[in-house]
Amino acid sequence: xxxxxxxxxxxxxxxxxxxxxxxxxxxxxxxxxxxxxxxxxxxxxxxxxxxxxxxxxxxxxxxxxxxxxxxxxxxxxxxxxxxxxxxxxxxxxxxxxxxxxxxxxxxxxxxxxxxxxxxxxxxxxxxxxxxxxxxxxxxxxxxxxxxxxxxxxxxxxxxxxxxxxxxxxxxxxxxxxxxxxxxxxxxxxxxxxxxxxxxxxxxxxxxxxxxxxxxxxxxxxxxxxxxxxxxxxxxxxxxxxxxxxxxxxxxxxxxxxxxxxxxxxxxxxxxxxxxxxxxxxxxxxxxxxxxxxxxxxxxxxxxxxxxxxxxxxxxxxxxxxxxxxxxxxxxxxxxxxxxxxxxxxxxxxxxxxxxxxxxxxxxxxxxxxxxxxxxxxxxxxxxxxxxxxxxxxxx
Amino acid sequence: xxxxxxxxxxxxxxxxxxxxxxxxxxxxxxxxxxxxxxxxxxxxxxxxxxxxxxxxxxxxxxxxxxxxxxxxxxxxxxxxxxxxxxxxxxxxxxxxxxxxxxxxxxxxxxxxxxxxxxxxxxxxxxxxxxxxxxxxxxxxxxxxxxxxxxxxxxxxxxxxxxxxxxxxxxxxxxxxxxxxxxxxxxxxxxxxxxxxxxxxxxxxxxxxxxxxxxxxxxxxxxxxxxxxxxxxxxxxxxxxxxxxxxxxxxxxxxxxxxxxxxxxxxxxxxxxxxxxxxxxxxxxxxxxxxxxxxxxxxxxxxxxxxxxxxxxxxxxxxxxxxxxxxxxxxxxxxxxxxx
Numbered sequence: 001x002x003x004x005x006x007x008x009x010x011x012x013x014x015x016x017x018x019x020x021x022x023x024x025x026x027x028x029x030x031x032x033x034x035x036x037x038x039x040x041x042x043x044x045x046x047x048x049x050x051x052x053x054x055x056x057x058x059x060x061x062x063x064x065x066x067x068x069x070x071x072x073x074x075x076x077x078x079x080x081x082x083x084x085x086x087x088x089x090x091x092x093x094x095x096x097x098x099x100x101x102x103x104x105x106x107x108x109x110x111x112x113x114x115x116x117x118x119x120x121x122x123x124x125x126x127x128x129x130x131x132x133x134x135x136x137x138x139x140x141x142x143x144x145x146x147x148x149x150x151x152x153x154x155x156x157x158x159x160x161x162x163x164x165x166x167x168x169x170x171x172x173x174x175x176x177x178x179x180x181x182x183x184x185x186x187x188x189x190x191x192x193x194x195x196x197x198x199x200x201x202x203x204x205x206x207x208x209x210x211x212x213x214x215x216x217x218x219x220x221x222x223x224x225x226x227x228x229x230x231x232x233x234x235x236x237x238x239x240x241x242x243x244x245x246x247x248x249x250x251x252x253x254x255x256x257x258x259x260x261x262x263x264x265x266x267x268x269x270x271x272x273x274x275x276x277x278x279x280x281x282x283x284x285x286x287x288x289x290x291x292x293x294x295x296x297x298x299x300x301x302x303x304x305x306x307x308x309x310x311x312x313x314x315x316x317x318x319x320x321x322x323x324x325x326x327x328x329x330x331x332x333x334x335x336x337x338x339x340x341x342x343x344x345x346x347x348x349x350x351x352x353x354x355x356x357x358x359x360x361x362x363x364x365x366x367x368x369x370x371x372x373x374x375x376x377x378x379x380x381x382x383x384x385x386x387x388x389x390x391x392x393x394x395x
Numbered sequence: 396x397x398x399x400x401x402x403x404x405x406x407x408x409x410x411x412x413x414x415x416x417x418x419x420x421x422x423x424x425x426x427x428x429x430x431x432x433x434x435x436x437x438x439x440x441x442x443x444x445x446x447x448x449x450x451x452x453x454x455x456x457x458x459x460x461x462x463x464x465x466x467x468x469x470x471x472x473x474x475x476x477x478x479x480x481x482x483x484x485x486x487x488x489x490x491x492x493x494x495x496x497x498x499x500x501x502x503x504x505x506x507x508x509x510x511x512x513x514x515x516x517x518x519x520x521x522x523x524x525x526x527x528x529x530x531x532x533x534x535x536x537x538x539x540x541x542x543x544x545x546x547x548x549x550x551x552x553x554x555x556x557x558x559x560x561x562x563x564x565x566x567x568x569x570x571x572x573x574x575x576x577x578x579x580x581x582x583x584x585x586x587x588x589x590x591x592x593x594x595x596x597x598x599x600x601x602x603x604x605x606x607x608x609x610x611x612x613x614x615x616x617x618x619x620x621x622x623x624x625x626x627x628x629x630x631x632x633x634x635x636x637x638x639x640x641x642x643x644x645x646x647x648x649x650x651x652x653x654x655x656x657x658x659x660x661x662x663x664x665x666x667x668x669x670x671x672x673x674x675x676x677x678x679x680x681x682x683x684x685x686x687x688x689x690x691x692x693x694x695x696x697x698x699x700x701x702x703x704x705x706x707x708x709x710x711x712x713x714x715x716x717x718x719x720x721x722x723x724x725x726x727x728x729x730x731x732x733x734x
Binding site: 066170252357358361 | 479480483484487503504506507508509510529537538539540541546547548551552554555556558559565566567568569570571575578579582583584586625626627
């Protein structure tokens with residue numbers, strides 16, 4: 001018997017007890033099982049849909065929708081396709097999410113900083129704000145703004161009027177609509193130039209301070225540029241807009257832009273709700289900055305504003321950003337609550353009306369879920385990138 | 396609400412691979428001993444919960460009639476309130492056995508959504524409810540109006556068609572529940588509420604000042620409302636369809652819940668005797684008892700009784716029979732012969 005034979009003789013058992021091979025086998029089996037399960041589900045679904053005579057596939061997206069929509073950011077007619085309805089719903093969702101994120105961030109940072117203020121009144125009010133708004137369910141807050149606050153507005157014929165151009169009633173806030181005129185392009189150009197100039201100026205100022213230690217306050221020059229240049233363009237080339245005023249005609253105001261109560265209620269409620277969480281995140285972030293850092297800043301003679309802007313916030317941001325991302329995601333997902341007050345967002349419009357008109361539940365729900373996943377992943381990606389930029393670079 | 400649709404979709408995806416519904420519903424229901432019936436989430440006259448928590452209305456009574464035919468007991472019904480958006484998914488997924496929820500019979504629903512309409516319990520048409528203050532006398536004067544609608548209904552489409560063909564503009568405000576759209580009308584968020592006329596009458600009596608509102612004369616669509624079952628199960632389809640016909644036929648032959656016992660004993664009319672299962676046993680072929688139609692009339696009444704009690708003279712709605720009268724009295728309710 002050669003040694004090789006001995007080895008081969010013990011082969012099968014060794015093979016059986018080899019942890020690497022066993023792990024590999026287990027993995028292959030698991031993947032196989034999952035694939036089979038997924039295949040079974042898909043096959044099953046398709047089979048059952050056929051048996052019950054339910055249409056499937058995405059062909060329905062080409063069919064004309066045939067119903068009206070309250071708010072459309074792009075042109076829409078009832079004869080347009082379900083695919084366009086999908087885009088409209090998506091844009092409406094993105095609009096609320098974007099507005100909500102901006103307002104919630106600004107308010108959240110203010111309140112969060114307010115919670116650590118020296119002034120007891122500001123501190124108390126901030127704490128009261130946080131405890132109130134984060135402890136009431138968002139749907140109730142939406143109902144509060146929509147049914148309790150905005151429903152109390154007068155009818156179109158008794159509108160509150162401001163300057164003969166702004167009208168507030170139960171159907172929304174009607175504002176004049178700007179229509180670009182001759183002076184539009186020059187002013188945009190002037191604004192662009194001013195912005196670029198300010199950015200270059202600030203870079204130059206920072207570099208100078210790093211090299212020589214001499215500070216240069218860019219604030220006033222920036223202000224002058226940002227307002228001065230467009231103003232000059234306005235004087236030379238004439239008005240950038242003509243205004244289309246809303247006018248009461250028959251049942252409603254026509255012309256102008258309208259800010260719908262559904263949109264306002266949803267945005268306000270979501271912003272206030274999420275801002276309470278962001279405030280706590282900000283407070284935690286600021287408190288995570290070691291006390292010594294602030295004391296050192298005081299010792300160096302930095303003003304309170306400089307301390308906050310240059311020492312505290314940059315360090316706090318590292319702690320703030322990851323939970324802030326979750327809050328943004330929450331706000332975006334919560335925007336689907338708009339369906340409850342008739343705001344035509346993706347869920348209300350597409351996973352609601354379109355689902356019902358076509359009966360294709362699996363396709364519409366799958367598309368809607370995919371969109372929310374995509375939006376969330378995008379926000380996540382952007383915030384991760386921002387986080388990496390803000391992270392402490394170890395040298 | 397979203398969750399329900401999602402669960403339903405998942406349930407549809409996960410149900411066993413055996414050809415699910417062919418001839419299965421009837422056996423399942425008989426074995427279970429309770430009928431699962433999908434109704435509206437609160438519509439006076441059709442299905443709403445009364446003061447003592449019982450469902451009342453034509454749609455609810457129809458399910459009771461099916462239960463009476465199946466079990467000889469009209470009480471063996473479990474009602475599931477559904478919004479317009481949830482209803483079809485609930486039926487497709489098997490959450491309910493029959494959908495009796497003022498749903499309009501259309502071709503797209505009948506052929507493309509895996510459902511079959513079994514008949515018409517109420518012939519309706521779409522109308523408009525407006526505040527008298529607006530001084531509107533006709534739907535043609537509604538150009539530029541803001542209109543409240545319930546999401547996921549044929550109403551949404553008809554409205555769009557009507558305004559488009561008449562060259563008028565409108566702003567739609569779409570709510571999920573009929574109560575929400577009624578509240579929106581009341582607060583002035585919209586000028587007009589549009590829905591099937593029967594629903595408008597029903598919603599009007601729920602408003603704080605019903606007399607301030609008026610239903611406009613125009614009817615802009617055909618809305619045949621009827622019970623729906625899953626497609627492909629003809630056994631179950633037959634039971635539900637012939638329950639409806641038994642209700643209608645009973646009225647035609649003058650059989651009421653009050654006189655049905657008397658009729659069963661003394662009637663010599665062959666049609667009456669066949670319907671009540673005295674001579675011929677139609678029940679056997681449907682896996683039902685011989686007296687299935689007798690039980691329907693005895694426990695629920697005939698179609699006319701159901702109508703008057705829920706939406707007609709005996710109700711606050713006071714809707715005329717109109718299209719819903721028997722075929723020999725100028726209406727459209729017509730049952731094929733029981734023979």
